[in-house]
Amino acid sequence: MKLAQVNDFADQAPALHELDCELFELPAAPTDWLADIETDHDDLIRYAQTVRPCYDRIGRIIGQLAGLFILARFGDRFETDWTAVNRVLEQVRQTEADIHAVWVPRIARPHYNYLLLAFDKTVAVTRGFDANLRQTDVLRAQLDSWTRELKLVGAMLSRAAAEKLGLLPVDFSQACCNCGIGKPQTFSLQL
């Protein structure tokens, strides 16, 4: 087999995980829960509208925490970022309130529970981080395990993505830079 063929095969092959792969710890996600469901149902639309801000915000929270972890590793630069830490805490509080106010139809219950689990993990990391902010040695010792937890949350968000409901890890709604001609965009205006 030529190298190019081997590489093509590798492109198409299913992912295999190493024995120590962190994703083995990943909680099972609801599979294809929207496959046979019409998403123009009012209940799903209502669910999507209320859960999407939470989904997006959890993504941004773990991104901010990961960024702060990087700065914490690089030592002296971290001291100036207290405001950034406070913004994360504020977003966690806001998400905590919002996610428990989400209206959840029965069909979406497994999906919602999965998101709650992801958020709980996020809250645990955030609280641990916040509690140890002034103990640099403890904080640095925890960074690896917190990073690992956040990676799990990121993977969970990825698995909880539901394109039909507009739940995606990356916001492509404004189509950056060079993303070609998309399908016509629709929007609604609430007055």
Added chain:
Amino acid sequence: MSQYSIWVMEYAYVSQCAVSSVIYGAHNQGIRKLPYCYVVIKSKDRIAMVDVGYNDKEYGRYISGKFGVENWHSPASVLAPCGIRPEDVDDIFITHAHFDHMGNIESFPNAVFHVQERELTKWIWAMSLPDRLRYMMVATDPSDVLRVADLARQGRLRLIDGDKHNVIPGIDLHAAPDTHTYGSQWVHVRNDMQSQSADSWVLAGDLVYVYENIEGMGADKMYIPVGLALGSTTNLVLTTDEMMKAVDYEMKRLIPVHEERLKDVFPSRITASGLRISEICLASGQKSLVN
């Protein structure tokens, strides 16, 4: 004597890209092919890259459906004609944090990544903003920060604060704050190793998409910024002039990686995968990949 060979490697493309998205204000100017590429810089004993593309497993199906991105191939496949495996790459210079430039970090298990610190800190800031300001997050993937955090854990992250000369011998990184993104950077290869190089190349990332961004669209030569500036178009235009100055205003030496017409300017070929390799220059003793 040139120290480095440089190749622009296409890893996917959009067949029908609106011209207005790559050239500021060029509305109703039709469509064109837009390649997605990264750059390989190779010396006898070192392999570097500029950007890493995106990971099709993460977003591929969605992107291809929504934006028409076609023919994505993995780095292992794309780099094979160079005789390079992803694990051979030593250094990677990330020009900016958009998913299509840094979304495939995990494919390069041994490389050290060089990122502007400002790109990271402003990214943290952008993620902290209220939902109504989430435009600031456009085309960035929060999970990419996690991947960068993992690089930091492994000791494979270098945060660059502003310009950095000789980040590896003969290669300089130049900050371009508040341009296409908050902490973009461009790469200057001084291929003769001289501080006042007579053989230099600039790899522009997304600070310049296509040749019109450098030479304009009409008879009057002028810079026209790219279609997306999270910073300002003023900064984009001024940075374009800085990059041109670095190559003594020799336009050919400023490489816009999204430019399909690189094939008309540099020796190029299409691989069996249907992707283009453009050979920008060859180090002494390096055989051509395209002839």
